[in-house]
Amino acid sequence: MTKDMSAETLLSVNSLSLEVAHTGLEVVKGISFDIAPGEIFGIVGESGSGKTLATRALISLLPPAIKVTGGSVRYKGRDVLKMKDRELRHLRGGEIGVVFQEPMTSLNPSMTIGRQLEEGLVLHTKLSPQERRDRILDMLKRVGIREPEGALAAYPHEFSGGMRQRIMLASVMLLKPALLIADEPTTALDAVIQRDVMELMVELTRAEGTAVLLISHDLPMVARYTSRIVVMEKGSIVEQGRTEDLLDAPQHDYTRKLLSSLPFRGEARSLDTSKAPMVSARNIVVDYAGRKSLLKKAKPKRALHGISIDIHEGEVVALVGGSGSGKTTLGRTIAGLVKESEGDIRFQGRSRDDDWRDYRLNCQMVFQDPYSSLDPRMTILALVEEALRLVPDLDAQAKRKRALETLEEVGLNADYASRYPHELSGGQRQRVAIARAIARRPRFLIADEPVSALDVTVRAQVLDLFSDLQKRYGFSCLFISHDLGVVEQVADRVVVMQDGRIIEEGDRDAIFDNPKQAYTRRLLSAIPALGHNERGGVTLKWRLENDA
C-alpha cells in the first residue's frame, strides 16, 4: 500500500495471482505493474506465459475456471476485483476498452454493425439517437470505412479481416475509454495490413489521450510503439523497464533468449548457379473453378498468371507475399497437390510428369501446421517410417534404423518413437514433420510456412535445425513464408509475389537492402533490421519508414 496513488497512475496491478480452480495450477504468479494515463505499455510473452489471462483479470472477465488467489487491480484507485456488478459494467467499455486478437469472431455475426456500435453508446452515454448516429459515422470514417452509411446496415461477414479489426477498434474507441487493452490485435492479420491497423490504433488513442496496454508475442512490434515493456514467462514477470533500456541491455536470461531468438541475417553464400537448375517451372497458370452455385455462373478464378521460377542445387529460394498472393498455390502446384492448367515443371532436366515415382521420392514437403500435418492415430516412429515405405532397396530393418536415425537428427531420441503427436509440443511436432520429409534424403524440399505456427524461441530452434540439415544434405528448398524476418535468416534468393504474379526477385541482400517495388517495401516495413550488441541486447532499425 506504499504505492504512490497520485494522478500519474491510471491502472495499478499489485502481486496479482491466478490459478486454475480444479487443478490448483498457478497460471499467473504475483505480477505487478503500473500504467500511466496516455501511456502505451507493452506486455511481451510466448504462449503459456499467462499474459492474456492477466489482462482479462484487469476488467474482472476471467473464464469461470480461473480464480484470483491474491493481489489487487486498482483503476484510478478503486479495486476492480472488489467492484459490484453495476460498477464493473460501467468500467468495462466505458473506462477500459478491449480489442481482441481474432477479428473474424469478435463481432456478432447476426447483428448489424450499426447496432453493435450503438449498443455501447446507449449503455455508457446519454446521447440522443441522432448524436449517436453522427458519432458512429464519424468514427467509422476515421477508421477508414469507405461508405459508413452503408456499413451501418451491413453484417460483419460482409467485411474482410482487416476491415473488421478497424470496426472493432471503432466500437471500442467510440466510448473514449481511458485505457485500451489490445490483445494481439494484429496477429491474425496479413503482414501488410498489420502495420496500418497498428498505426491507426496509435493515432486514435493519441488523439483521445487513451492509454494502451499492448499484449503480443511479437517483441519488435511491441517495442516499436511502447514506452515501457513487461516481459512475462510462465506466469511471472521476469523483467520490466523502459523499452529502450530493455532492448539495449536486457537483465534477465529469458529476455536475452527472446532477443537472440529474433531472426537475424545469415551470411550470404555463394552458390554455383551455372549448372542447369534442379527444379524449373515455366509459365505456370493455375485456375480455380469458381464456386458452384445454381444461379451464378461459375467464373474460374486465376490464382497464378504464368509463373516461372528456377531453384538450383543446394539453393534456398524464399517465396514471399501477403495472403492471396499465390505463394502457397505455387508451392502446392510444384509439389503436385494442385494441378496446373498450363505450364511445365521439370526436375533435374526431365519433365516431372514423365517420372512421378522418381519425383515423389526426391521431392518432399513440410507443412505449416504441425497440429494438422501428422496423422493423430500414428506413432512418431510409424509416421517417419511411412515416408520410407516406397523407397526401394531398403529392407524393413534398414527402414526402422533410418527412421530412428532421422528422429535422432532432428533432436528426438528413441523415447519419442512410440509416442503419439498429441503428446508432443508444437515445436517437437514440427521436428517430426521435418524428419518425415528428410528421411528419404530428398533432393528438393518445399517448406510451406514451416515455422509460422511456432513460438518465438521455438521458431529460432527449428530454423537452426533446418539450416543445419540443409547444409548437411545440401537439398534445394523452396521456402514459403509471409514473415520476412525468417526469410532474411535462411534464404539465398527471394522471390516476391503479389496477386498471382512475381513482381520482384533477386539475391537476398539485394532485395532486403535495395527493394525496387513499393509492395516489397511495404512488406519490409513490417520488420526491423536487427543489430546485436555485446550486452545481449539489440538495436532495431525500422526500414524505409517513410516509403510505406
Place this chain on the structure above:
Amino acid sequence: MLAEWKAAFNRGETMLRFILSRLLMALPTIVLVSITVFALIRFIPGDPAALMLGDMAQPDQIAAMRTELGLDKSMPQQFVIWAGNVLHGDFGRSIVNDEAVLPLVVSRFMVSAEIVVIAVLLASLIAVPAGVIAAWRQNSITDLALVGTATVLLSIPTFWLGLLLLLLFGLKLGWLPVLGYVSIGDNVVGGLLYLVLPVMTLVIHEAGVLIRMARASTLEVLRLDYITHARAKGLSESAVLWRHAFKNAFGPTWTMIGLILGNLLGGIAVIETVFTIPGLGRLMVDSIFARDYPVIQGCLLFVSLSYVLVNLVVDLLYPLFDPRVVAE
C-alpha cells in the same frame, strides 16, 4: 442515405438469389423422393396391377389396370404416367373401400398435423429457454438437473409414456377421455379435451430432445469471442445472453425443430394407436395390414413431400437467425 439504399438493394438481390437457389435445390430431392416411392411399390413381388386392386379383383379389371399403369411399357415410361397422375391429384383408389386416396390422406393428415404442430410449438416454448439457461449455468445444479431430466425424458418411448398417462389421467383419475376422437372443428371443448393427452405425451418427449439441443448450441456460442467482447463492452448478463447469444444459438435448434416437426408428421402412428386417433400414421399402418398399396403409396408420397416442404420453409427462414447463410 444513397449508400444505405444501395446496400439494401444489394442485400435484396442476394436474398432473392438465396431463395431461388434453395427452391431449385429442393427440386431434385422431390423428383428422387417420388421415384423412390414409385419404385418401392414396384419392388413388391407380384403383378403391380393385381396389387393395386387387391385379392378380389376380376381378370378384366386387372387387364384394365395394366393398361392404366402402362405395365406393357418401360419403367421410366411407367413412372412418367404415374407422376402425371399424381400431378393431377390422382393418387389412385383404396382397395379396401374404393375411396379416392388423396382426399383420404389429406383429411387424416390434418388430424395428425393438429396434434403435432401444437405439441412442437409448446415443446419449443418450454425447452428452448430451459436449454439456454442450462448452458448459461453450465455445470451448476440447475444445469445438471435440466440435462438429467431431459435425458430421462427423451429415453422414455412415446407409446409407453402415452400408455402411462392414459392409465393415470384417463382410467385412474378419470379426468380426460380415454378412447376416441372429436375434431376441434365439430366441438371445440370436446376436441381440446381429446388433444390434451397425445399433445402432452409428445411435448414431454420432444422437450427432452430440444433442451439438450438448445443447450449444446448455446454452449458453442457462449465460448466465442464476441460474447466475451459483449461482456467487455459492459453489457449485463441478460443482454449478453438474450441479445447476443440466443439469436446465434437458435439456428441449429431451429433446424432441429423443423426436423422434429417433419418426423412427427410421419411418425406418430404409435401415439395414434395408443389414443385411437384416426391420423395419418394409423392410416398407413392399417393399410399395411390390409395390403392397401395405393393408400400406402399415397401416404408415403404425401408425408415425404410435406417433410421436404417443412424443411424448405425452415431453411428459407434460417437467415433470420444467421444472415451469413445467405452469402453462403
Place this chain on the structure above:
Amino acid sequence: MKKFTLNGLIGGFLITVLITTAALGLFWTPFDPMKLSFTARLAGPSATHLLGTDEFGRDVLSRLMVGAQASVWIGFLTVSFATVCGTLIGLVSGYARGWVDGVIMAVNNALLAFPGILLALGLLAVFGANQYGIIFALGIAYTPSMARVVRGAVLSLREREFIEASRVMGNGELFTLFRHVLPNCLAPITVLATSMFGWAILSESALSFLGLGVPPPAPTWGNMLAAGRPFIQQAVWLGLFPGICIALTLLGINLLGDALRDRLDPRMRGLK
C-alpha cells in the same frame, strides 16, 4: 470431467445389465417363456413370478429376458448393416468427390427426406413384417445417416495436411483412404453407431407395438406392451415392466453416447 465419467458409468452399467440379461436368457430363464398356464393368468408380482404373469399365465420376467435378446440382436444386426453400408458409401462419396459424390448424395438426401420411421414402414410393406424384414428395413433406413456423417468426416479430413502429406509421399489413393482417412473417421462412426443402436431398439419396439414387428407368440418388449394394453387396468405390471426395460435401455445408450461424444469429439476437447 467428473460428470462425463458419471454418464459413462451409468450408461455402461445399464448396457452391461442388458447384454448380460440377454445372454443369460439364452441358457436359463425362471420359467419357460412360452409355457401357458391358465391357473396363473394375470397374476401380480409374487415370490414365484417376480414380475407377475400375462393374460396367458406366462412368466413376465422370463419373457422380458427373452425379449432382451430380440432387442439386442435386432439392434446389433441393424447397426452393423447400416454402419458397414453407410461407411463404404460415405468413404467413396467423400473421397471421390465430383459427379460420383453428386449422384450418391442426391440419392442419399432423397432417402433422408423420408421422415423417421416412415421409410422403414414403407420398406416393411415390401419385405413383410417379421424379424428380418425389420432388420433390413431399419438398416436401409439408417444407412443414409451414416453415409452422410462419414462423408462429412472424410471431407473435413481431406482438408487436413496429413492427407496431403500422404499424397506427397507418393502413397496411392486407396492406401491413403484406408491408412489415414478411415481410422480417423472411427470416432464419429462410433458415436453415431451407439445412437443408432438406441434408435433400432426403439423402432423395433414401436413396430412390434403396432403389430408390424416380430409376430407373437415370440416375446419382444414392444409386442408384450401391445398385448398387455387391454389389461393394464387390472394388471398394471403388464404395461409397466416392458416399458421400464425399453426406457432404461435407451437411457443407458443415451448416456453412453454422451460420454463417447465428450471423449471422442475433438470439438469438446479442451472445453473441460
